[in-house]
Structures are given as C-alpha cells and as structure tokens.
Amino acid sequence: MHRVIISGIGVEIPEPSITNEELVDSFNAWVEMENVRRQASGETLLQKSDSDFIVHASGVQTRHVIEREGILDPTRMAPRIPARPDDALSLEAEFGIASARKALDHAGLEPPDVDLVICSASHHQRPYPAIAIEMQQAMGTKGAGFDMGLGCSSAAAALHIAVNLVRAGAHRRVLVTTPEIITGHLNFRDRQTHFIFGDASVSMVVEGLAQGDKRPGRFEVLDTRTWTQMSNNIRTNLGYYTRTAQDDPYMINLEGNLIKQVGNKVFKEVTVAGHKFIVEFLAEHGLTPQAIRRFWLHQANARMNAMILKLSFGHEVGHDRAPMVLERLGNTAGAGAVVALSENHADMNAGDYGLLCAFGAGYSIGGALLRML
Numbered sequence: 001m002h003r004v005i006i007s008g009i010g011v012e013i014p015e016p017s018i019t020n021e022e023l024v025d026s027f028n029a030w031v032e033m034e035n036v037r038r039q040a041s042g043e044t045l046l047q048k049s050d051s052d053f054i055v056h057a058s059g060v061q062t063r064h065v066i067e068r069e070g071i072l073d074p075t076r077m078a079p080r081i082p083a084r085p086d087d088a089l090s091l092e093a094e095f096g097i098a099s100a101r102k103a104l105d106h107a108g109l110e111p112p113d114v115d116l117v118i119c120s121a122s123h124h125q126r127p128y129p130a131i132a133i134e135m136q137q138a139m140g141t142k143g144a145g146f147d148m149g150l151g152c153s154s155a156a157a158a159l160h161i162a163v164n165l166v167r168a169g170a171h172r173r174v175l176v177t178t179p180e181i182i183t184g185h186l187n188f189r190d191r192q193t194h195f196i197f198g199d200a201s202v203s204m205v206v207e208g209l210a211q212g213d214k215r216p217g218r219f220e221v222l223d224t225r226t227w228t229q230m231s232n233n234i235r236t237n238l239g240y241y242t243r244t245a246q247d248d249p250y251m252i253n254l255e256g257n258l259i260k261q262v263g264n265k266v267f268k269e270v271t272v273a274g275h276k277f278i279v280e281f282l283a284e285h286g287l288t289p290q291a292i293r294r295f296w297l298h299q300a301n302a303r304m305n306a307m308i309l310k311l312s313f314g315h316e317v318g319h320d321r322a323p324m325v326l327e328r329l330g331n332t333a334g335a336g337a338v339v340a341l342s343e344n345h346a347d348m349n350a351g352d353y354g355l356l357c358a359f360g361a362g363y364s365i366g367g368a369l370l371r372m373l
Contacts, residue, residue, distance in 0.1 A: 005219060054195045
C-alpha cells in the first residue's frame with residue numbers, strides 16, 4: 001500500500017462577477033413583467049427579492065460566472081454560451097484544463113506524467129465522449145479518463161477514488177478536475193435558488209509518495225471517506241429522458257426540471273449529517289475536531305458551516321480554523337472546498353492535520369483527512 005499525496009492544486013475563477021444588487025435588480029425586473037401577466041390571468045403574484053434576504057439566507061455577497069450579460073437580462077436570465085462545433089474544445093473541458101494546468105505546474109509535472117484523468121462535477125456538458133477524455137487528448141496525458149459526479153461532493157468523491165487507485169498501485173498519478181459551470185443549469189427565475197451558485201474550476205494531482213521523498217508543503221492523504229443517503233430535497237430533473245415526457249419531444253419544457261431545493265430541510269438534515277460524519281471519521285483515527293488545524297468545508301451556506309462546527313467543537317469556530325470563500329464566490333458546488341483549501345494552507349506547519357469535507361445532493365458527503373508534510 002503506497003503513501004499518497006496531493007502534490008498539486010489549481011484553481012480557475014472566471015473574471016465576470018455579479019453582485020447581489022445586480023442580481024436582485026434583474027430578478028425584480030422580471031417579476032414585475034411576470035406579475036402583469038399573472039394579474040391578468042388571476043394567478044398568484046410572485047414576491048420580489050432583496051440583498052438582505054440573500055445575505056441572511058446564504059452569506060453570499062457576490063459570485064463569479066462564465067457569462068454575466070445573459071444572466072442579468074430579465075428577458076433571458078441564463079448565460080449566453082454559444083454552441084461550438086464538435087471538433088472544437090468544449091467549454092467544460094476548456095474550463096477544466098485551465099485549473100488542471102495550474103495544478104500540474106504546482107506539482108512540477110507535465111501532462112504525460114499523468115496516467116488517469118477524472119472529471120467529476122455536479123453537471124456535465126454532455127454524456128459522451130467523456131469530458132475527461134477530451135481533456136486527456138487536449139492536454140496530452142497518458143492512460144485513460146472518465147467522468148463522474150456526486151453533486152456538491154463531486155471533487156471529494158473523485159479524490160476518494162483517485163487516492164485509493166494510487167494507493168493500490170493501479171495508477172501512478174491521477175488528475176482530478178472539477179469544472180463547475182453551475183449557472184448553465186440554474187433557474188434564475190426561482191427566488192429560493194437564483195442567488196446561491198457561482199462558477200469555478202479546481203484540479204488536484206494525486207500521486208504516490210516515494211520512500212525518502214519529503215515533499216514539504218504538500219499534503220499526505222491519510223484517509224478518505226464517502227457517505228450517501230437518498231433525498232429529494234436537492235434535485236434536478238433535467239436529463240436525457242426529459243423530452244420523452246413532453247407532448248412535443250422536440251420542445252423541452254424546463255419548468256420543474258432545473259435545480260430546486262427545500263432549503264430549510266437541507267439546512268437541518270445536512271447540518272446533523274455533516275457533524276456526525278466529521279466526528280465519526282476523525283474518531284476512527286483517534287482524533288477529535290480540536291486536533292484539526294484547519295477545516296475546508298463545502299462552501300454552500302455560512303450559517304450551516306458555523307452550526308456544523310459548533311456542534312463538533314462545542315463552541316463557535318472562526319475563519320482561521322474554518323475559512324470561507326462563499327461571500328465572494330457563492331456556492332461553487334464541488335469546487336468550493338478545494339478553493340478554500342488552495343487559498344488557506346500556506347501558513348500550516350509540518351504535522352498539522354486538515355480535513356477537507358463536502359456535502360450536498362444525494363444526500364452525499366465526502367471527506368479527506370490530510371496531514372502537512
């Protein structure tokens with residue numbers, strides 16, 4: 001059994017950003033137009049949104065997106081992402097490669113040094129050919145590639161697989177990439193979810209640690225764990241059979257098929273499950289939360305993370321112990337915890353423990369116990 005490290009981490013954040021105020025102005029302009037129609041037809045009128053509601057509900061102040069003008073257009077409310085020909089690099093592969101190259105540079109490696117690419121994200125641009133295979137060809141990595149997903153636990157779940165493949169000797173170096181273009185699947189006309197998500201791409205290089213190799217400043221992966229439990233409280237129904245339920249299968253109705261969630265239930269149930277997962281996972285290694293120098297948790301909701309940590313520690317925990325990037329990036333699904341890790345580890349000392357932990361739809365939870373070399 002080989003010792004395994006994360007030798008490289010890369011993050012790509014798109015430049016365009018949207019503030020709460022801009023998002024609210026767009027949403028409320030659409031509500032005004034929609035309510036004129038609803039009033040004429042006797043339907044229930046929609047409620048407007050406001051920035052204070054968004055901050056209270058999520059902690060998000062701004063988010064970065066692949067394309068902002070289409071999102072902010074109240075007559076459209078979706079990013080404008082032009083179609084590309086089949087022989088051109090897809091947007092998701094392009095986004096994944098942007099963070100992957102940074103991870104390889106951080107690891108001091110070239111693409112041919114990698115023998116497996118795992119593209120794991122909440123949503124994929126297409127079913128096949130796999131985005132990972134497209135990345136493999138474009139970058140020049142060796143071996144193979146495949147796609148997978150586990151909602152907002154996608155990066156943690158792929159890390160779990162990569163670590164154990166390397167540990168077992170099946171692969172030498174695995175590139176895990178999580179290009180999250182959530183805005184392409186988000187219903188910006190849904191008051192409960194339109195403000196939550198942003199776009200980001202992250203990548204990690206997982207490889208074995210040779211005997212005698214010190215690799216200071218890198219993380220050894222001591223253990224990984226996944227947990228799932230079926231829940232419909234975070235769900236998207238848009239899929240390959242969606243059109244078959246329509247009267248006209250060539251005109252897809254997106255109503256009810258985009259991201260939806262029951263926020264209050266998700267908050268309560270994932271908070272309890274997340275706390276239980278963390279405490280039990282650490283206990284298997286003879287550790288308590290107090291022994292962990294830093295927690296890089298899923299960046300979905302500031303209040304949820306605070307509650308999970310309070311239950312785990314018995315008291316409130318500050319930014320130094322559990323840094324947040326949610327305020328400026330929004331919920332970037334599987335990418336969020338890795339962004340927090342990338343930005344908040346340089347001050348750690350050799351021997352310090354860290355816990356990467358993500359939770360989301362499924363329900364699903366993925367964790368990795370790390371130690372600084």
